[in-house]
Amino acid sequence: MEETRARITREGIRIYEDADFAGMREAGRQVAEILDLCGPLVKPGVTTAEIDDFIRAEVERRGLTSATIGYKGYQHASCISINHVVCHGIPGPKVLAEGDITNIDVTVIVDGWFGDSSRMYVAGRAPRKAERLMEVTHEALMRGIAAVKPGNTFGDIGHAIQTFVEAQRMSVVRDFCGHGLGRVFHAPPNVLHYGRAGKGPVLEEGMFFTIEPMVNLGRPETKVLADDWTAVTRDKSLSAQYEHSIGVTATGCEIFTLSPEGKFFKTWD
Numbered sequence: 001m002e003e004t005r006a007r008i009t010r011e012g013i014r015i016y017e018d019a020d021f022a023g024m025r026e027a028g029r030q031v032a033e034i035l036d037l038c039g040p041l042v043k044p045g046v047t048t049a050e051i052d053d054f055i056r057a058e059v060e061r062r063g064l065t066s067a068t069i070g071y072k073g074y075q076h077a078s079c080i081s082i083n084h085v086v087c088h089g090i091p092g093p094k095v096l097a098e099g100d101i102t103n104i105d106v107t108v109i110v111d112g113w114f115g116d117s118s119r120m121y122v123a124g125r126a127p128r129k130a131e132r133l134m135e136v137t138h139e140a141l142m143r144g145i146a147a148v149k150p151g152n153t154f155g156d157i158g159h160a161i162q163t164f165v166e167a168q169r170m171s172v173v174r175d176f177c178g179h180g181l182g183r184v185f186h187a188p189p190n191v192l193h194y195g196r197a198g199k200g201p202v203l204e205e206g207m208f209f210t211i212e213p214m215v216n217l218g219r220p221e222t223k224v225l226a227d228d229w230t231a232v233t234r235d236k237s238l239s240a241q242y243e244h245s246i247g248v249t250a251t252g253c254e255i256f257t258l259s260p261e262g263k264f265f266k267t268w269d
């Protein structure tokens with residue numbers, strides 16, 4: 001049985017086989033296509049529930065399963081996090097206003113493989129400072145990804161992200177992290193978006209995980225609202241997030257959730 005043959009590292013990180021990359025590639029492509037389709041929906045006057053309804057229908061139309069509906073009691077096909085919401089924003093009657101920035105985070109299951117990705121969107125045109133925050137957050141993710149290759153460590157990823165973000169006088173959220181995934185939604189390790197070079201587990205070919213930095217214009221502290229999901233910045237400063245699912249290869253990594261339309265960073269314009 002292949003489940004029992006799978007190698008797990010000392011830190012509990014599963015090492016997947018070459019053939020498993022195909023499963024993640026398809027799950028990643030599906031979620032990226034769905035996020036591509038969300039671009040035109042995000043505009044002033046639309047509610048986050050309407051966007052979620054579209055995502056739910058699209059997941060169904062494709063014959064896929066939403067990983068978030070029913071997850072720990074969560075009832076929606078996406079998380080939609082506006083302005084000072086850091087993550088896990090619950091879709092609802094909230095109407096998007098001109099200049100709002102929002103993260104849409106979708107996870108689908110395709111033939112048992114989990115594809116998890118999120119991007120930023122803008123209703124109308126974003127204020128300059130918000131656009132800079134999104135640019136820095138995307139660049140932080142890509143710098144983290146650039147640190148991924150066998151022999152490097154998870155600390156190298158966090159270090160690359162943190163040093164870049166803090167040099168821009170923005171802050172990295174500590175209260176939420178990326179995660180291993182594959183045939184499960186959340187698995188070891190916790191992928192921290194801050195840290196020290198050379199620390200943490202060593203990266204090996206066949207590890208699958210997300211990198212999903214949340215960056216704030218103000219201070220890094222967050223709090224979770226009474227709904228038990230919505231995380232916001234304590235100082236009410238703007239927050240942004242980008243997330244890719246990736247797999248470590250012999251020489252670096254493969255990004256499973258690249259946008260087929262080339263609209264990952266800039267879903268707007």
Ligand code: MF3
Binds near residue numbers: 243
């Ligand atoms: N997709 C989120 C992540 O990046 C998790 C959302 S869980 C939910 O890990 F229940 F809030 F949807």
Ligand code: CO
Binds near residue numbers: 116179
């Ligand atoms: Co994730």
Ligand code: CO
Binds near residue numbers: 106107
């Ligand atoms: Co996600």
